[in-house]
Amino acid sequence: MSVTAFILMVLVQGTVTILTGYFFWRVLRTPPKAEPDSYENEL
Amino acid sequence: MAGNAVGLGNFLRFPVQAIQNGGGAFIIPYLISFVLLGMPLLWIEWSMGRFGGTKRNHSTPFILDSMTHRPFWKYFGVFGIFTNIAVAAYYCYIESWTMSYVYHSVIQTFSGMDQNQVAAFFGNYVDIYSSTSGIPFEAVFFYILCLLLNTWILSKGLSGGVEKTAKIGMPLLILFGIFLAVRGITLGDSSAPAGCTDCDASLGLNFLWEPQYSALTDPKVWLAAAGQIFFTLSLGMGTIQCYASYVKRKDDIALNAMSAGWMNEFVEVVLGASIVIPIAVGYLGLDWVKNNAGFAMAFQTMPFLFGQWGAFMGTLSSVAWFGLLFFAGITSSLAMGTPWMGFMEDEFKWSRNKSAWSFGLITLVMGLPTVIFFENGVFDEYDYWAGTVSLVVFALAETIIFSWIYGIDKGWEELHYGADIRVPGFFKPVIKYVTPLLLLFVFTGALFTPKNNDWKTALQGNWELDPSSIVGKITHKGIKWNRSWFSDGFESEASGTVLKVQNSTDTKWTEIQIGKPGIENEEAVVLKTFRLKNVQEVLVKAGDVVLEGQILAHGDFINPRFYLDGARILLSLLFIGLAVLVYSATVRRTKLSN
Numbered sequence: 104m105s106v107t108a109f110i111l112m113v114l115v116q117g118t119v120t121i122l123t124g125y126f127f128w129r130v131l132r133t134p135p136k137a138e139p140d141s142y143e144n145e146l
Numbered sequence: 147m148a149g150n151a152v153g154l155g156n157f158l159r160f161p162v163q164a165i166q167n168g169g170g171a172f173i174i175p176y177l178i179s180f181v182l183l184g185m186p187l188l189w190i191e192w193s194m195g196r197f198g199g200t201k202r203n204h205s206t207p208f209i210l211d212s213m214t215h216r217p218f219w220k221y222f223g224v225f226g227i228f229t230n231i232a233v234a235a236y237y238c239y240i241e242s243w244t245m246s247y248v249y250h251s252v253i254q255t256f257s258g259m260d261q262n263q264v265a266a267f268f269g270n271y272v273d274i275y276s277s278t279s280g281i282p283f284e285a286v287f288f289y290i291l292c293l294l295l296n297t298w299i300l301s302k303g304l305s306g307g308v309e310k311t312a313k314i315g316m317p318l319l320i321l322f323g324i325f326l327a328v329r330g331i332t333l334g335d336s337s338a339p340a341g342c343t344d345c346d347a348s349l350g351l352n353f354l355w356e357p358q359y360s361a362l363t364d365p366k367v368w369l370a371a372a373g374q375i376f377f378t379l380s381l382g383m384g385t386i387q388c389y390a391s392y393v394k395r396k397d398d399i400a401l402n403a404m405s406a407g408w409m410n411e412f413v414e415v416v417l418g419a420s421i422v423i424p425i426a427v428g429y430l431g432l433d434w435v436k437n438n439a440g441f442a443m444a445f446q447t448m449p450f451l452f453g454q455w456g457a458f459m460g461t462l463s464s465v466a467w468f469g470l471l472f473f474a475g476i477t478s479s480l481a482m483g484t485p486w487m488g489f490m491e492d493e494f495k496w497s498r499n500k501s502a503w504s505f506g507l508i509t510l511v512m513g514l515p516t517v518i519f520f521e522n523g524v525f526d527e528y529d530y531w532a533g534t535v536s537l538v539v540f541a542l543a544e545t546i547i548f549s550w551i552y553g554i555d556k557g558w559e560e561l562h563y564g565a566d567i568r569v570p571g572f573f574k575p576v577i578k579y580v581t582p583l584l585l586l587f588v589f590t591g592a593l594f595t596p597k598n599n600d601w602k603t604a605l606q607g608n609w610e611l612d613p614s615s616i617v618g619k620i621t622h623k624g625i626k627w628n629r630s631w632f633s634d635g636f637e638s639e640a641s642g643t644v645l646k647v648q649n650s651t652d653t654k655w656t657e658i659q660i661g662k663p664g665i666e667n668e669e670a671v672v673l674k675t676f677r678l679k680n681v682q683e684v685l686v687k688a689g690d691v692v693l694e695g696q697i698l699a700h701g702d703f704i705n706p707r708f709y710l711d712g713a714r715i716l717l718s719l720l721f722i723g724l725a726v727l728v729y730s731a732t733v734r735r736t737k738l739s740n
């Protein structure tokens with residue numbers, strides 16, 4: 104495997120892993136919205 | 147939504163697209179497509195869906211209607227139902243392979259097979275006239291079983307239950323995927339069969355990740371990259387809009403869209419890229435993989451890998467892998483049923499049961515040709531038109547509607563309503579200008595790709611279409627010989643020497659091989675292999691020199707063009723039928739409102 108290919112692989116896979124982890128963490132730490140929440144009320 | 151997005155496309159379609167489009171040549175357009183097309187379209191589709199839901203519309207024709215109030219766009223929304231049914235038709239076939247491979251793993255079919263036998267097993271499996279297990283028409287049997295299961299779950303409204311189970315199944319799939327990815331990356335040439343010089347997993351990784359900047363100017367690669375992004379994220383299909391139309395008005399969509407999208411990319415780019423390609427190259431060699439790239443690759447290689455781990459561990463791993471793949475597949479195929487069901491329930495007040503079983507029936511009618519004529523190219527034809535081109539066309543329409551007709555300012559506001567994150571402002575001009583322009587570039591480029599992708603010559607006035615361009619495909623430019631549907635003489639599609647003329651043992655077919663004979667110690671090079679059915683008389687023998695267009699045999703032949711046109715006619719009929727339904731729904735709405 105060439106150095107260029109290795110660098111691109113590590114860079115891309117590393118970035119994707121970090122961003123996936125970040126957004127997943129954001130979802131987990133976001134408190135659920137207060138109920139009731141019906142959009143019919145807003146029509 | 148991650149359960150819907152993560153599916154067979156991540157593990158099976160991505161490696162194929164990467165290989166067929168030049169490996170490192172594909173990865174850069176793919177990544178750019180994710181940022182400039184995938185992310186914006188995720189936000190656009192979630193916003194459109196939730197907006198449509200507030201107007202009590204759960205299918206794309208009427209979601210688009212509520213945003214534009216123009217009939218033209220409503221009929222464009224037919225794509226949002228059409229694509230789901232057409233993709234489900236062949237997607238369920240792949241899903242049925244995973245189901246069947248679980249069965250074969252349990253009964254130890256692969257035990258003791260070498261790599262070539264495992265690869266050949268798949269060929270026998272998809273040849274519907276042969277049976278690998280004693281079940282007649284095995285491939286059809288498993289396809290119908292799989293479709294029945296999907297339809298039954300949809301009719302019972304159990305998709306919620308499936309989603310809950312997916313919360314356990316998906317992490318398991320990811321964990322097992324990580325384990326296999328580590329194996330793929332570290333396999334090297336340790337499993338190379340004797341005599342195989344290019345059986346080295348690192349060659350596979352190198353092929354995938356070595357950047358080739360020249361591909362950035364190839365619209366065909368961009369179309370494939372964009373198509374893969376859409377397929378894997380279920381974009382341009384109408385599925386996301388359908389799901390999002392049931393999201394509560396104040397619920398976040400901006401963060402959820404990102405979380406689902408990035409999770410999908412992790413499974414595809416980190417895991418999907420590190421499993422099938424390196425393992426297949428490690429066992430079968432880079433040349434084999436380049437020549438045999440297809441959805442089937444994982445089925446042709448993974449059972450052999452598991453077989454190396456002993457009877458118990460091998461069976462367990464094989465069941466786990468194909469079982470989890472089946473699970474990932476069914477969460478996606480169930481999602482493909484929802485736009486049709488939502489449409490029929492909304493517009494024609496059909497019950498869940500009726501709409502689910504009608505979905506199953508239409509999918510069966512559309513899907514059986516992909517099963518029966520799999521080897522004649524019907525499956526690939528569906529994947530090209532419904533699983534690639536349609537997605538790009540519909541996505542282009544969506545961006546125009548969202549940014550230019552509904553208005554980017556209103557759209558941006560809709561996206562941020564109840565959002566848990568603020569989308570970077572950079573994406574606002576991207577959504578308005580870059581995404582539609584890039585889609586337009588990809589689509590028109592692919593529509594009129596010049597011969598050999600030589601744009602310089604084309605722009606100088608000598609614009610000859612490439613057979614791989616969309617127009618080239620429509621006109622069958624790649625088919626030079628045997629252009630009629632039926633013929634009584636089979637024309638050679640290559641010039642060279644007849645290397646072999648052989649009848650199958652059951653005399654069902656005759657194989658004629660054309661190539662360059664080996665000189666002294668060199669091996670013969672096979673240029674074309676024709677497997678002909680219904681042969682009455684073979685006109686050539688081994689050693690004869692033949693020219694392109696020369697008749698090789700007489701008989702009653704059905705040429706590939708018949709199957710390709712048949713697939714296109716079926717897809718067109720489906721689209722027209724759905725458009726008629728949208729028209730009747732409109733008439734019905736007008737009557738009710740009066």
